[in-house]
Amino acid sequence: MSEFKYKEVRVFAPASVANVSCGFDVMGFALGTPGDEIIVRQNPEGEGVTINKVTGDEGVLPLDADKNTASVAVQALFRSLGFDGGVAIEVHKQMPLGSGLGSSAASAAGAVLAANHLLGNPLARKALLPFAAEAEKAACGTAHYDNVGPSLLGGFVFIRSSEAPDILNLSYPENLHAVVVHPQIEIKTGDTRKILRNDIQLGKAVKQWGNVGGLVAGLMTKDLDLMARSMEDVIIEPIRSVLIPGYDAVKKAALDAGAIGAGIAGSGPSIFALTADRQIAEKVSKRMKAELDGIGLPSDEYISEINTKGSKVIDVKS
Amino acid sequence: MSEFKYKEVRVFAPASVANVSCGFDVMGFALGTPGDEIIVRQNPEGEGVTINKVTGDEGVLPLDADKNTASVAVQALFRSLGFDGGVAIEVHKQMPLGSGLGSSAASAAGAVLAANHLLGNPLARKALLPFAAEAEKAACGTAHYDNVGPSLLGGFVFIRSSEAPDILNLSYPENLHAVVVHPQIEIKTGDTRKILRNDIQLGKAVKQWGNVGGLVAGLMTKDLDLMARSMEDVIIEPIRSVLIPGYDAVKKAALDAGAIGAGIAGSGPSIFALTADRQIAEKVSKRMKAELDGIGLPSDEYISEINTKGSKVIDVKS
Structure with missing residues (x-):
């Protein structure tokens, strides 16, 4: 049984570059900057996942927990864990939206990492990918890993398959x-x-x-x-x-x-x-x-x- | 100026497996066995490239030097070197033809390596690839490297591009x-x-x-x-x-x-x-x-x- 281990977890989730020229839908890498800050905290008032604040988005992103990628990812994680505690999420966008830098993926990756940490990390980091991808699916129609992969795992990521997700970290030149x-x-x-x-x-x-x-x-x-x-x-x-x-x-x-x-x-x-x-x-x-x-x-x-x-x-x- | 260094060179040229499932036209590897033996020797009687013997082919392969991949490859090499001495080629097929094991590529690769050696190796091994590929083109219409690459270079070969040929050797598990x-x-x-x-x-x-x-x-x-x-x-x-x-x-x-x-x-x-x-x-x-x-x-x-x-x-x- 999962239960809260902390009251609040704050995460930095980096922007990412998907495709990398030839690698449409199969490659991506994480940037040092920009990135979002996501806070997930216990909600003593009740069950469920809520978005209680979004900044830096000029009012564009949904506060509806069934539509924001941060909360959709956390809902998917909690469903999988059978966890029914309540959390409230703050999303501080610090990157441009609709820019091709994986903004929705960063929020999903950051939120799911924070929520997992809040519960004392019942799942390994890589096992969180499908929940972030589920949020991507809600946002843009298909469960792509080429932004959530890099944003969650870091480095240069190769997606051999998105179906039974098969996600690799590739080594790369040090000073790149x-x-x-x-x-x-x-x-x-x-x-x-x-x-x-x-x-x-x-x-x-x-x-x-x-x-x-x-x-x-x-x-x-x-x-x-x-x-x-x-x-x-x-x-x-x-x-x-x-x-x-x-x-x-x-x-x-x-x-x-x-x-x-x-x-x-x-x-x-x-x-x-x-x-x-x-x-x-x-x-x-x-x-x-x-x-x-x-x-x-x-x-x-x-x-x-x-x-x-x-x-x-x-x-x-x- | 290129000139003969030896009288006769005998080469073993291995069969190869192109494509390797997913890698259509871009991957191939060389087999230990089977393979062809190719002999290229000085022809004191005159200029040009001739085929003077083919065995193991049940009479199927052309003796016409403009049609056999072994001689076509050597002709292309000699043209490039501006060499007009005469050589005679023997092709001893020791693998099935039309089997998908790169039979024509092996003859081309072996012949061009033997001819280059006969002249004291004016070109590096990798520089011979285009001549073998030219013979493949004569045999099957397109200059593919996925058999001549492995047959000439050995190992696991990746063809990033056939146009300005970009041919890599990949490392692989030792005991494969x-x-x-x-x-x-x-x-x-x-x-x-x-x-x-x-x-x-x-x-x-x-x-x-x-x-x-x-x-x-x-x-x-x-x-x-x-x-x-x-x-x-x-x-x-x-x-x-x-x-x-x-x-x-x-x-x-x-x-x-x-x-x-x-x-x-x-x-x-x-x-x-x-x-x-x-x-x-x-x-x-x-x-x-x-x-x-x-x-x-x-x-x-x-x-x-x-x-x-x-x-x-x-x-x-x-």
């Missing part, structure tokens, strides 16, 4: 840095899925899975050149990139400034780049932003190492 | 063994390509590249369970396997007997299995053969470790 540039326009994930074609050419699929295997091998052998050659998406990027103003120029600027590769973060509109170190990342970030400035599009930039830890308990009250 | 069962029916590669659909579903493609990445990671981390989960082909096998009598039963027998995975070798009709060691390989081989015996189909079996060396010079005459 990520740059994310977020142009201030919003694209809804639902729309970006709808424009994809249901059928693709076998020849292009072979190219893509050649690149997927190449990127996995490049990461694991720390071969930056192989990673660079493999970070090419012949299927999704040509379709989705037309929704992002200035995309081709921003990507070219990143590569010209020394990025290993660059692409659409998740379903966009954020654009990410991977670099060998922080110095290159700073140069790449400036050049990417300059391109967006040039077409009059305001943007935010984030630079960080790959986040090795994923979601992280930052405060506990007994 | 391969079983190949060759039912004595012939399928032409051209026919097996024609029945494939040009368009595939995006969802299936995602499954496939999840498995490709999983198999690459599984090989490199020596994780047999991950390899097993990844050796699933949702695109090609369902179509091609119908051409192979008893396929499903043979595959099931292999898995039941402890194989890590099993699938169609190249375009078939041979069926391969990977196993953790020789003992399991022998059990798997017996069970696979028994299934084919049960439907009255005679077969040959081969068991070997993965061939780490690829094509190999076995005799040199000065």
Whole structure:
């Protein structure tokens, strides 16, 4: 039987970049920054899971516990544990919504980690993934792991299968840095899925899975050149990139400034780049932003190492 | 300027298994046995590349130097080197033709390695790949590397791209063994390509590249369970396997007997299995053969470790 061990747990849950060019629906990595803070606390007044505060979302996110990904994930966890105690959740969004950085996934991952910790960790971290994915399903229609995986586990995550979830952490070059540039326009994930074609050419699929295997091998052998050659998406990027103003120029600027590769973060509109170190990342970030400035599009930039830890308990009250 | 360094070079060129379940057109490995022997010798009587003997082919292979893959590969090498000396080639087939074991690729790989050695190795081994691939193109229409790669380089080969060829050797579990069962029916590669659909579903493609990445990671981390989960082909096998009598039963027998995975070798009709060691390989081989015996189909079996060396010079005459 599960029972409360703490009164309150506060978690940082990082943003993440899904797809990573060629790895549509199968790869993602966690960012050091930005990320959400999620607080889950005992609700002495009763049973059930409630959202009692959301900040940083400009009033966009639902307070209805059956709709917010944080509470949906915790509900799924409690159902699975047969736990009927009450908790109240605060969600402090510290990243842009609808940006392609896995905002809904971060809230789900953070909340489920916090709730599990509140009960003294009855489940291992990896076993929490399906509950966060269930929340993703409620938010966008399908149980994807390419954001909740990195946000919960950290590092570079490979999703061999989402069905009987088979989620791997890949090793990667030590000093690898990520740059994310977020142009201030919003694209809804639902729309970006709808424009994809249901059928693709076998020849292009072979190219893509050649690149997927190449990127996995490049990461694991720390071969930056192989990673660079493999970070090419012949299927999704040509379709989705037309929704992002200035995309081709921003990507070219990143590569010209020394990025290993660059692409659409998740379903966009954020654009990410991977670099060998922080110095290159700073140069790449400036050049990417300059391109967006040039077409009059305001943007935010984030630079960080790959986040090795994923979601992280930052405060506990007994 | 290239010139002859030896009078005669004899090479063993191994058979290979392309595709490896999920890795259609991007993966292959070399077998210890069977394989061809190729002899390339100076032809004092004149210029050009000739085939002067082919054995073990039951008269099927062309003696026309513009059509035999061994001579086509050597012609391509000599053209590239600007070499106009004359050589005569003997091809001793020691593997079944049209079996899915890369027979034409082995002859091309072996011949080009022998010819390069005959000239004192002006090119590195990996630089010979495009000439062997050119011969594959002459034989079956496209420059595939998934048989010539393993046959020439040995080991587990990943073809990130065939266009500007990008060919990697992957590490793999040390004691890994391969079983190949060759039912004595012939399928032409051209026919097996024609029945494939040009368009595939995006969802299936995602499954496939999840498995490709999983198999690459599984090989490199020596994780047999991950390899097993990844050796699933949702695109090609369902179509091609119908051409192979008893396929499903043979595959099931292999898995039941402890194989890590099993699938169609190249375009078939041979069926391969990977196993953790020789003992399991022998059990798997017996069970696979028994299934084919049960439907009255005679077969040959081969068991070997993965061939780490690829094509190999076995005799040199000065």
